[in-house]
Amino acid sequence: MRFLKISLLFFSISVFSQTKTYELIDSKLECHSTATNRVNQRIISSNIDRDTLSIKIQYTENCNYGDILNYSIKKDTIQFNFDFSSKEIADCDCVFTNNIKIKKPKIKNPIFKINNTLGIKELKLSDNYYLPAEYIIKNNDTLMIYDDNGHRFTRTYYESGKISSIWIKKNSYSERIVYHENGKIKSIRQSLPDFDHFILREWDENGKLIKFESTIEIDNIRLTEEQQNKDAILIISRGKNVK
Structure with missing residues (x-):
């Protein structure tokens, strides 16, 4: 005891x-x-x-x-x-x-x-601000769901199985890329609702630019640190061949 x-x-x-x-x-x-x-x-x-x-x-x-x-x-x-x-x-x-x-x-x-x-x-010790990129396998293709900068990717498809659109979102930033069925880009719309800005580009089936609208003077814009932290920098850095 x-x-x-x-x-x-x-x-x-x-x-x-x-x-x-x-x-x-x-x-x-x-x-x-x-x-x-x-x-x-x-x-x-x-x-x-x-x-x-x-x-x-x-x-x-x-x-x-x-x-x-x-x-x-x-x-x-x-x-x-x-x-x-x-x-x-x-x-x-x-x-x-x-x-x-x-x-x-x-x-x-x-x-x-x-x-x-x-x-x-x-x-754990890490140099990465965001979590590592995530992927899924669809029809033997490796597709990104999240990249290593925190962007989420959502896709839609034509009945033929070809890509129809990609929607990229992070915080208040969004980017929608629409494709012609021949694989060429039809339009890209980038928007930052917090600052009421957008850029819209449209192309015909041959890749010719037919429309451009923007609320931002790209050549003169000076982004604040806060805007850059909210991904406004992406608006002026992405080209028409985003994939």
Whole structure:
């Protein structure tokens, strides 16, 4: 019986030590842009200097809940915990970066996780802002569904099986490419609803440009940083042979 009591006491102490939360030395939070579902939640950089671990992470969270309260250690996992108290949920999500400093944990190869409103997510070191491109196989062709810049591709087809249109969307930017059945491009319409701009080009079946409309003076436009972040730069960079 005495052995059992000692074992139970040891077990309870071990569990407590594994789930203890620690205060952060420093946490500097920045919200960069409205989130898309293709943002890569990741470790941007990680460095140990003496007894301090400095880590920069990127994650998606509700605009009001980006603050990390503390962290906990369990076995080889360091988990960052969020503070959800006394705040109302906003009607937007945001891409946050957070520069965090913590006391160097006695773990050689730690696993980093975040515990936020989207659920527990493991963070891995990556240089990519967006998730990797995704593909599907259709009629033995490899088709892109998402590219590595967060754009979504939707396709329609003629009854003959030839491509009829491609619709590319990301945030407020959209681009619709329509094809003649002979494979040549019929029209490209690029629009950015947030700024009420569009460019429309149309071609005949021989590839001759027959129509051009634009609300943007392409030669004189000077995009703000905010507009560039919302993909306005794509409007003046894409040519007529987009595929």
